[in-house]
Amino acid sequence: MRVNTSRPRSSTALLCALALLTASFATGQQPQTPATSKTRIVLLGTGTPAPLPDRSGPATAIVVDDTAYLVDFGPGVVRRASAAFSDKDIKGLEPTKLRVAFVTHLHSDHTVGYPDFIFTPWTVGRRTPLEVYGPKGLKAMTGHLLEAYRVDIETRTNPDGNQRGFPEGHQVNAHEIGPGVIYKDANVTVTAFATKHAMESYGYRFDTADRSVVISGDTNPTQATIDACRGCDVLIHEALTPAWLTTRPDSFQQFAGKYHTTTAELAELARKAKPRLLILYHYASMSSEDLFDEMLARYAGHFVIGRDFDVY
Numbered sequence: 001m002r003v004n005t006s007r008p009r010s011s012t013a014l015l016c017a018l019a020l021l022t023a024s025f026a027t028g029q030q031p032q033t034p035a036t037s038k039t040r041i042v043l044l045g046t047g048t049p050a051p052l053p054d055r056s057g058p059a060t061a062i063v064v065d066d067t068a069y070l071v072d073f074g075p076g077v078v079r080r081a082s083a084a085f086s087d088k089d090i091k092g093l094e095p096t097k098l099r100v101a102f103v104t105h106l107h108s109d110h111t112v113g114y115p116d117f118i119f120t121p122w123t124v125g126r127r128t129p130l131e132v133y134g135p136k137g138l139k140a141m142t143g144h145l146l147e148a149y150r151v152d153i154e155t156r157t158n159p160d161g162n163q164r165g166f167p168e169g170h171q172v173n174a175h176e177i178g179p180g181v182i183y184k185d186a187n188v189t190v191t192a193f194a195t196k197h198a199m200e201s202y203g204y205r206f207d208t209a210d211r212s213v214v215i216s217g218d219t220n221p222t223q224a225t226i227d228a229c230r231g232c233d234v235l236i237h238e239a240l241t242p243a244w245l246t247t248r249p250d251s252f253q254q255f256a257g258k259y260h261t262t263t264a265e266l267a268e269l270a271r272k273a274k275p276r277l278l279i280l281y282h283y284a285s286m287s288s289e290d291l292f293d294e295m296l297a298r299y300a301g302h303f304v305i306g307r308d309f310d311v312y
């Protein structure tokens with residue numbers, strides 16, 4: 001059983017890893033994907049705006065067989081996908097196969113990797129346009145990015161350019177969405193639900209042949225998240241601990257009170273949503289112990305603290 005992939009750097013971290021393992025056994029938790037499952041969740045980036053080297057910017061892949069669907073593209077997204085492809089043999093994350101993404105909201109920590117997602121896979125061979133779904137403002141952001149990289153696009157597609165044979169690989173079909181079913185193909189149906197953040201924002205539910213997965217994005221606790229899950233297989237949700245919050249300026253504490261979720265609020269939400277597995281991501285805490293102890297004290301269900309490159 002693998003609880004997380006982080007490398008303990010101290011006895012404290014090791015104790016925490018052992019505590020996680022013990023708790024997993026105690027609750028009968030099975031964090032890894034069942035062997036028969038076709039659908040895997042790959043945590044490409046569990047971070048926040050803080051540029052922590054072990055936690056890349058927010059990006060999550062739902063992979064069905066060999067097709068990947070991204071949720072958010074924080075900084076580092078393509079290199080994280082490439083590493084998951086090469087180190088974990090997740091074929092859907094080979095960079096040229098990245099084609100479809102869903103954006104929870106347009107904050108920079110969730111979108112700084114957008115030009116990386118557009119251009120990097122193209123330079124190594126992607127031939128088909130991208131399909132990207134998200135809130136209002138996505139089309140303008142897309143248009144501005146393509147304009148910002150106009151010199152790059154022109155020089156790669158002119159008669160001297162090495163991508164002139166496949167000039168569509170950087171193109172983007174940007175879809176501005178509302179709540180409801182927003183995407184469907186042979187692998188997956190994706191339903192958006194409105195969340196409560198500082199701007200228009202959405203969470204997403206993925207229904208595949210074998211699993212239901214709900215991801216919150218950044219949000220205050222919402223009934224919509226509970227309704228979207230309702231006993232879902234996996235709920236991936238953000239969290240902040242009270243101890244960490246007290247170290248922040250008053251202005252951020254007020255902001256977080258309206259637009260983020262504390263561990264106490266997440267425990268209450270999860271008791272109502274009843275996911276089979278709760279994965280914490282986009283979390284901020286004083287330490288791993290702080291976050292783990294907070295949740296363990298408040299929530300009796302199965303949960304794990306997500307780490308970059310975890311596969312569930």
Ligand SMILES: [Zn+2]
Pocket residue numbers: 048049058107109110218282
């Ligand atoms: Zn964020």
Ligand SMILES: [Zn+2]
Pocket residue numbers: 105107197218
């Ligand atoms: Zn945000």
